[in-house]
Amino acid sequence: MSLLEVRDLNVWFDLPRGGRLHAVQGVGFTLEPGHRMGLVGESGCGKTTTVLALMGLLPPSALVSGEVLIDGRSVLVDGEQSAQLYRWKDIAMVFQGAMNALNPVKTVEAQILEPMAFHGIAEGAEAKRTAGELLELVGIPADAGSRYPHEFSGGMRQRAALAMALSCGPKVLLADEPTTALDVMVQAQILELLQRLTEELGLALVLVTHDLPVVAQVCEQAAVMYAGEIVETGSMDAIFHAPRHPYTRLLFAATPDLDGEEEVVSIPGAPPRLDHAIVGCPFRPRCDRAFGRCAEERPVLRAIDAGQSAACHLNDEPVGAEP
Amino acid sequence: MNHAITDGGPPLLEVEDLVVRYPVRRGLMGSLTRQPRRAVRAVEGVSFSLRRGEMLALVGESGCGKTTTALAAIRMLDPGSGSIRLEGQEITRLSQRALRPLRRRMQMIYQDPYESLDPRFRVRTAIEEPIAIHGVASSRTDRDRRVMEALARADLTPPELYADRYPHELSGGQRQRVAIAASLVLNPELLLADEPVSMLDVSVRAGLLTLLDRLRRTESMGVLMITHDLSTAAHFADRIAVMYLGRIVEHGPAREVVHDPKHPYTRALLSVVPKRDPRRSTTPQILRGETPDPIDIPPGCRFHPRCPIAEARCRTIDPELRGVAGAATGHDAACLLL
Amino acid sequence: MGVRADLVEEPLPPGDGGPGAEQHRNWLWQAVRESTQAKVGLGVLLFFIVIAILAPWIAPYDARTSVGPPFGPPSLQHPLGLDDGGIDMLSLLMHGGRSSIIVGFAATFVAMVIGGGIGIIAGYFGGWPDLGLMRVTDYFLVIPDLPFAIVVAAVWGPGLVHLVFVIALLLWTTTARIIRAQVKSVRERTYVKRARSLGASDLRIIVRHVLPQIGPLLIANTVLTAAIAIFDETALAFLGLGDPSAITWGNIIEFGFLRTAISAGAWWAIVPAGLCVAFVIMGCYWLGQSIEDALNPRLKVAYLSPRQFRVQALVTGRQDQP
Numbered sequence: 001m002s003l004l005e006v007r008d009l010n011v012w013f014d015l016p017r018g019g020r021l022h023a024v025q026g027v028g029f030t031l032e033p034g035h036r037m038g039l040v041g042e043s044g045c046g047k048t049t050t051v052l053a054l055m056g057l058l059p060p061s062a063l064v065s066g067e068v069l070i071d072g073r074s075v076l077v078d079g080e081q082s083a084q085l086y087r088w089k090d091i092a093m094v095f096q097g098a099m100n101a102l103n104p105v106k107t108v109e110a111q112i113l114e115p116m117a118f119h120g121i122a123e124g125a126e127a128k129r130t131a132g133e134l135l136e137l138v139g140i141p142a143d144a145g146s147r148y149p150h151e152f153s154g155g156m157r158q159r160a161a162l163a164m165a166l167s168c169g170p171k172v173l174l175a176d177e178p179t180t181a182l183d184v185m186v187q188a189q190i191l192e193l194l195q196r197l198t199e200e201l202g203l204a205l206v207l208v209t210h211d212l213p214v215v216a217q218v219c220e221q222a223a224v225m226y227a228g229e230i231v232e233t234g235s236m237d238a239i240f241h242a243p244r245h246p247y248t249r250l251l252f253a254a255t256p257d258l259d260g261e262e263e264v265v266s267i268p269g270a271p272p273r274l275d276h277a278i279v280g281c282p283f284r285p286r287c288d289r290a291f292g293r294c295a296e297e298r299p300v301l302r303a304i305d306a307g308q309s310a311a312c313h314l315n316d317e318p319v320g321a322e323p
Numbered sequence: 324m325n326h327a328i329t330d331g332g333p334p335l336l337e338v339e340d341l342v343v344r345y346p347v348r349r350g351l352m353g354s355l356t357r358q359p360r361r362a363v364r365a366v367e368g369v370s371f372s373l374r375r376g377e378m379l380a381l382v383g384e385s386g387c388g389k390t391t392t393a394l395a396a397i398r399m400l401d402p403g404s405g406s407i408r409l410e411g412q413e414i415t416r417l418s419q420r421a422l423r424p425l426r427r428r429m430q431m432i433y434q435d436p437y438e439s440l441d442p443r444f445r446v447r448t449a450i451e452e453p454i455a456i457h458g459v460a461s462s463r464t465d466r467d468r469r470v471m472e473a474l475a476r477a478d479l480t481p482p483e484l485y486a487d488r489y490p491h492e493l494s495g496g497q498r499q500r501v502a503i504a505a506s507l508v509l510n511p512e513l514l515l516a517d518e519p520v521s522m523l524d525v526s527v528r529a530g531l532l533t534l535l536d537r538l539r540r541t542e543s544m545g546v547l548m549i550t551h552d553l554s555t556a557a558h559f560a561d562r563i564a565v566m567y568l569g570r571i572v573e574h575g576p577a578r579e580v581v582h583d584p585k586h587p588y589t590r591a592l593l594s595v596v597p598k599r600d601p602r603r604s605t606t607p608q609i610l611r612g613e614t615p616d617p618i619d620i621p622p623g624c625r626f627h628p629r630c631p632i633a634e635a636r637c638r639t640i641d642p643e644l645r646g647v648a649g650a651a652t653g654h655d656a657a658c659l660l661l
Numbered sequence: 662m663g664v665r666a667d668l669v670e671e672p673l674p675p676g677d678g679g680p681g682a683e684q685h686r687n688w689l690w691q692a693v694r695e696s697t698q699a700k701v702g703l704g705v706l707l708f709f710i711v712i713a714i715l716a717p718w719i720a721p722y723d724a725r726t727s728v729g730p731p732f733g734p735p736s737l738q739h740p741l742g743l744d745d746g747g748i749d750m751l752s753l754l755m756h757g758g759r760s761s762i763i764v765g766f767a768a769t770f771v772a773m774v775i776g777g778g779i780g781i782i783a784g785y786f787g788g789w790p791d792l793g794l795m796r797v798t799d800y801f802l803v804i805p806d807l808p809f810a811i812v813v814a815a816v817w818g819p820g821l822v823h824l825v826f827v828i829a830l831l832l833w834t835t836t837a838r839i840i841r842a843q844v845k846s847v848r849e850r851t852y853v854k855r856a857r858s859l860g861a862s863d864l865r866i867i868v869r870h871v872l873p874q875i876g877p878l879l880i881a882n883t884v885l886t887a888a889i890a891i892f893d894e895t896a897l898a899f900l901g902l903g904d905p906s907a908i909t910w911g912n913i914i915e916f917g918f919l920r921t922a923i924s925a926g927a928w929w930a931i932v933p934a935g936l937c938v939a940f941v942i943m944g945c946y947w948l949g950q951s952i953e954d955a956l957n958p959r960l961k962v963a964y965l966s967p968r969q970f971r972v973q974a975l976v977t978g979r980q981d982q983p
Contacts, residue, residue, distance in 0.1 A: 355938055422860075423860040424860075425861060426858065430859075431855070433851050438850060439851045439855055440852055452856065452859065453859050456856075456861050456862075456865070457859075644788055
């Protein structure tokens with residue numbers, strides 16, 4: 001039984017003028033304690049919606065189906081009622097731009113104590129002690145807790161946001177673009193911190209980002225999302241050296257690298273709209289190796305090698321066959 | 324791949340000892356208690372030059388002064404002291420009025436494609452605006468022709484498809500191309516690109532940067548690019564200038580700076596840039612703490628508090644940017660230990 | 662040019678920004694069209710405006726001729742009764758509406774021109790003009806409205822035109838502050854900075870970039886100011902500071918009150934006029950508020966509503982549409 005198991009997660013949003021947006025389409029993955037997984041994709045691919053769904057933090061216009069299991073117990077089965085039982089205590093999240101969303105009129109310490117008191121984890125002196133330990137854990141001196149967020153730098157605020165997320169002792173941490181707004185040196189510090197936390201606390205980490213090199217550095221495995229679904233998953237090594245989906249390959253090719261000497265090339269076109277049902281492969285219009293079957297049949301995420309899966313018809317073709 | 328035009332004339336843009344400071348207001352209490360006047364020392368003596376057909380990347384973390392430097396260089400800000408020359412002509416002290424005709428020659432691309440276009444203007448109107456302001460079109464047909472041409476040069480083809488759209492009907496990458504078209508329509512000589520792709524999706528960035536790259540060659544423009552992304556700078560720029568706390572600490576050909584960095588800050592920075600290939604990750608040299616406030620710049624070498632190889636003399640002596648022994652010509656660094 | 666035609670993706674079809682296009686061209690009119698509150702407000706306003714315009718032709722009786730006893734009660738010929746001079750109240754109301762609405766809108770117009778102009782200059786140029794103009798605005802803001810109106814009316818003498826200016830002087834300050842704040846924020850938008858960096862003249866920027874951006878706010882503010890203007894006219898006329906020779910709703914109430922309509926039990930000499938004023942003000946408010954709400958989509962408090970996303974039973978395999 002895995003620590004976190006997501007099965008066939010689907011999320012639809014009602015649109016104001018009628019119709020539905022199929023934002024997350026059949027997403028599934030598992031995660032063990034101490035593992036770090038990257039959820040990679042560009043804007044609109046559904047990665048943020050996926051992690052919000054794991055937390056049960058979807059708006060009333062959302063319709064969810066599928067299963068999210070933490071230690072075998074279902075988080076979403078009763079909607080908000082069941083999600084509430086796990087949120088923050090078993091699974092926690094650092095939101096995109098969290099460092100800019102801290103309460104400006106409360107001290108950092110108070111903001112760590114708040115969820116602890118609310119969820120009945122600890123109170124009073126014991127809680128303060130725990131808060132102090134948490135701050136030290138994320139690299140902030142404990143006595144800095146009595147300061148206000150605006151007195152902190154960007155990097156320190158992000159650490160504070162991490163401490164707040166960890167305050168109720170969750171087993172799974174979801175981090176949505178935790179380093180996007182930070183300088184590269186501070187980013188390195190935060191990524192090192194995330195690595196240390198997963199190792200020391202046995203946390204499972206889902207790192208949501210559009211930045212492939214960041215995932216390559218921090219995570220052991222990654223799931224690449226496109227148009228609401230996972231199109232490839234595998235170890236970082238495998239998906240870089242032997243990508244099995246054209247999008248993965250082209251995304252790497254579009255990412256400049258300090259070491260790389262090859263030309264950096266854009267992917268032509270744009271992701272498909274998700275308010276209409278898609279016939280065939282959603283990546284086909286932009287794919288450089290699409291062939292007949294791609295227009296008619298939608299590929300399914302299939303295991304290819306040990307630990308690597310991809311949703312692409314090319315993997316069905318015998319090696320060396322021409323499309 | 325240096326496409327610079329070395330025709331013996333003065334460089335397109337020359338900046339010498341540029342200083343830009345913002346005074347910090349003391350307030351009433353501060354004045355009464357005679358607190359010393361402090362200033363944000365954003366740019367403290369920066370010099371560089373840019374030739375036509377060349378792309379120079381100003382690289383650094385936030386607060387290093389790269390944006391201020393670039394804005395001062397094209398006179399969007401007033402410099403404190405120093406000299407800025409556009410093809411030999413001093414523009415440091417010119418009034419805004421006197422600068423107006425020169426504005427045609429210096430254009431800027433902004434970071435946010437969602438904000439740099441007026442949402443109420445059609446694409447066509449946005450591109451016509453510079454033409455109307457500077458009165459360069461001889462007739463309506465001439466004006467329309469220039470608009471279509473600019474769209475085509477920005478790879479928005481067929482232009483007719485885009486001319487009558489509103490910004491909200493376009494993607495981020497397309498909007499940025501419209502912004503580029505609106506800059507090209509006056510045939511500028513100098514283009515300042517402020518983080519032109521940082522708000523775009525990764526799959527779109529390369530196309531835009533390649534466009535800029537191609538334009539500076541075909542139009543022989545000089546491009547000054549501000550970016551925090553060393554990988555982008557390494558791929559597209561001819562030269563890189565690394566800035567820290569208001570100074571250039573290393574400056575040289577892009578490949579040189581990236582593969583053979585001389586300054587300890589550059590070395591540390593390059594070591595923490597994540598790489599795509601998980602097998603190639605180096606041990607990052609993570610500096611402790613964060614960049615200090617430009618208000619309280621450390622004495623001596625401004626990098627010494629965080630420098631992994633700092634010595635005693637680094638606390639008192641402020642190093643100059645000069646050529647490094649053993650490096651290619653044109654590769655300078657500001658470190659006492661070189 | 663050697664560039665693949667499919668290298669740059671297709672722009673979205675016109676008018677359909679996909680989910681999430683909020684600030685498109687006619688968003689304001691669309692938002693107003695979709696709001697019941699706006700439609701009702703506009704309807705009420707138009708009703709009174711039309712009646713006011715057509716008053717000379719559709720009023721059943723002449724508004725200055727006595728056609729019955731003082732305070733004659735409502736009857737079939739005179740649905741709203743007669744006033745203290747025996748004049749048909751319904752006709753009085755129609756003509757009164759004319760003057761009241763004209764005075765209200767005229768005062769609003771003057772207030773918007775002064776307030777908007779000052780707001781734009783102070784907001785756009787900043788520095789000394791801003792400082793100076795805002796001090797003047799503050800000065801006018803702190804003057805107590807009623808004594809000010811009394812003094813000006815006393816000095817200037819009666820007359821509708823004077824009334825218009827008195828009211829305008831009371832109202833321009835709020836507009837100036839609101840417009841100034843908005844102009845300051847628009848001025849910092851990237852596309853305005855861009856236009857300035859191109860060398861556009863200030864006039865060009867104000868006319869082509871700033872005004873269209875503050876247009877909706879100006880409209881909302883105008884409508885809301887009109888409500889206050891009409892109320893002010895009524896109040897000032899009631900206090901005897903208006904033009905006694907004119908027929909306005911305020912005058913009607915004033916005469917009814919002075920001529921002891923209340924003790925005579927002649928509610929029709931006061932209440933209908935008051936109701937007309939109330940409805941016009943409500944109409945202005947409904948319309949103005951819905952425009953203001955449309956200006957700020959974040960005011961919609963969906964975020965605060967209790968979370969109740971819906972869950973569908975697990976169905977194996979991918980499903981495209983539930």
